[in-house]
Amino acid sequence: RLVKMDVVKDNFEEALVKLAELLPSCSFVAIDEEMTGIQIDKTTHPCFGDSCETRYLKMKKVTEEYNLMQVGLCLFREVSPNKLEAFPFNFYVFPAKQVSGRIHMSFSTAHFHVDNNMDFNKWISRGVPYISHQQYEQRLQSFTPQPDAIISPKRSPKPVTRQDDKVFVESAVKKLEEWYNDANNTEEFEMPECNYFLYNALTNEIDKLSGVVRRNKDPEDRRKFVVLVKKVTEEEKESLKQSEIEEKKDRLKLHSGFLRVLHLLKEHKKPLVGHNLMYDLLFFFSHFQGSLPESLGEFKSQLGENFPEIWDTKHLSFQSKQFSDTILGQLYEKCCEKMPEVSVTIHEDFPNYEQSTQHHEAGYDAYMTGVVFAKLKSGQLAPEEYKNKCYLMRSLFVLNLSGADEMIEKGALVVLHGFAPSVKTGDLLSIFRIDGTDVQINIRWVDDFSAIAVTSCDTYEDAIALIDENRSTKCDFCSYDEWTDKEKELSSPAAAKMSTPLPQKEGEQGKRGTKRGRDSQEGVEEEKTEKKKKEETSAEG
Structure with missing residues (x-):
């Protein structure tokens, strides 16, 4: 069965199963992302005066401002010496409904994505929902045995003052007490449907009764509330509480969306490959792992725990001195032309990208990145000393994710x-x-x-x-x-x-040149048009 390249919430479960099946046997995973912006103002522009710590803080500020649109993952599996199979996935991702926040997009990025045929409607209406690992852990910790309800007020509810509401609550409580006092009635009691305000008032009355548990009839409905009440022994009550906690955990896992992809990647710890990937790493961490650390050193430490081996094909190609242009598209073409020693084919179950021109679709860019890495590695252009080294545009430094940063x-x-x-x-x-x-x-x-x-x-x-x-x-x-x-x-x-x-x-x-390139603006504009606005060639000169 042909695997759909674009992964949205409708086919996410199917893609996740396939991803979990392929990861154990793959050699490495290439990653690429599409964002809603990578520049805020002059304070975030990269410049040669930046230390690595300063650059990290600039990029951190950007990732906290903007959003992710697509995450491209392409798995590469060795079939035989010098022959690889590729398995590309293009995930549309959009924050889950229960996550509060705003969508920010820069004007230039919006034009960029329109020019490259981004499907904004698919992104917003069908994007795979996600919460961060940090949010996931916070919700897990909230699943204590204390409240039986999905929503349990910690403070006394606001008093009911409207006459209609008073009548509603009094009538519901009267029926509840009649049921409670009837020893022969062991059936589950259903409270009348109500809004959130009246729900709090009713559950407050239910919690005054001993030997009962309550639950929401439909935990997914956040507008209409129907409470079910059941008489139980203390042993049954404790057992039901534990069952409810497990149900909540299962439901949370199911609804965590793309976070489950992160969990798979962290579990298998395959080498991660990107092109000019520092922003990819920061956005991926910020949106799926949690808040970025305040210091570069702490970021390196946390990243290394989950992804111990990272390769940047921008850094590899730049260091090789064999390519006049290291922008991804041109680099891919040159590698395919000059380095035929290793062949890469897309698995027959996946759509064929090999003759594609879908630049700036995350799945395709991830595929190109992985092909470039395979070619560079076969040509002895990916030595071990370049592992965990990241290219920084317009910088005096190479960022070392596993040690001290190095001056170029x-x-x-x-x-x-x-x-x-x-x-x-x-x-x-x-x-x-x-x-x-x-x-x-x-x-x-x-x-x-x-x-x-x-x-x-x-x-x-x-x-x-x-x-x-x-x-x-x-x-x-x-x-x-x-x-x-x-x-x-x-x-x-x-x-x-x-x-x-x-x-x-x-x-x-x-005696040298009398005209300089205005790095501050020209570099930014080049960023916006090449490799998701992240690359520029003048900085390589």
Whole structure:
């Protein structure tokens, strides 16, 4: 039977059974997601000045603001050496009805999804519901033997004041007492249907009686309430309470929706593969596991407990230096063209993605990601040292999920700051006297007022010795460590705290380029159009 690619609440149970059946034998799982946004304002824009901790906090803020739309999972199973089978799933996900909150979507993301044929109606009306593991545990803890009702007020209910309501309650209680006082009547007693307010009043009266238990006739109906009351012995009462608790647990598990997928993934702990996947990890954790930790270190610890092996194909391809373009679609095409050693076919029970152009559908992007990983691995481009390393756009660092983060740039760093917004790359390069030397300098822009000069010098002292005292570009400078320490101390944007210019004399123009790419805006726009607005190529140069 053909497995439907799009998984919605109508066919979720069937897909879950298939997923549970396939997971034990698969080699790895590729993941991709579609979100409702990944930028809030300038405070969340990535920049070269970010430490990994700062970048984490920026991304954490974004994941708490926006929602998930699709989760793509593609399982890959080794059939024989150099031959894999793929099993792609494209889950539409939408918060469960009982979860309070709001849906946020950025305008640019809405246009992006429209351009890529996102089915918004399917997402909202048919998306697989979910609660987080944190919410799941909180509800489990609430299942104590104390209340017999699904809803049991902890405080005394509000007094009934309307005459019609008084008559209703008095009549219902009178019939209840007649039933209770009739020793021969052992049948379950049904209270009249009512709203939530009157329900609280009636259950308050029922709870005054000894030797009875109560339950809701339809626990799923949150608008109409019918209470059933039964006479029991103390032993029967305790047994019924335990049975009800187990029923609640079973019902909660059934209604937890996509959370059950997370539980399966955590149980089997298969290698998890993504492309430029830091946002995928954060959204996945935030929406299905629970609130993100306040620190990057704690996030790494909690993530590692559940997913000990993670691979980022963006980082792998970037480190290989064999690809001029590491955006997912182009990378997939290049890998398929240049690395035929390993073949990947989609299992016959699943729709064929192999000739598809469904970019930016999470299931398809997960499939492409897994194929890229398989090809890179077969070409010896996925060494063990790159495991648990994540690419960060416009960053000096590689984020290490299982250890200390690593600086990408080799050589001494000089932070230049406090210059005019009209300053260009060439102006900053002209600050350094490098004619006649073999020193190489690259400029990494932080914002309009600050940048980082990455030099090939061995030490910071060697680098600043090259600074021209007669430079024409007015700016100040410091070491990277001094700059980040100041950032932590003041907890404010770098440009605002390090912008005191020093008057300088005229100097010669730099020999390198005179026009810089405006990283802050161009990078963000590129994020919005490539790999779910998460990629940009200029940061790789």
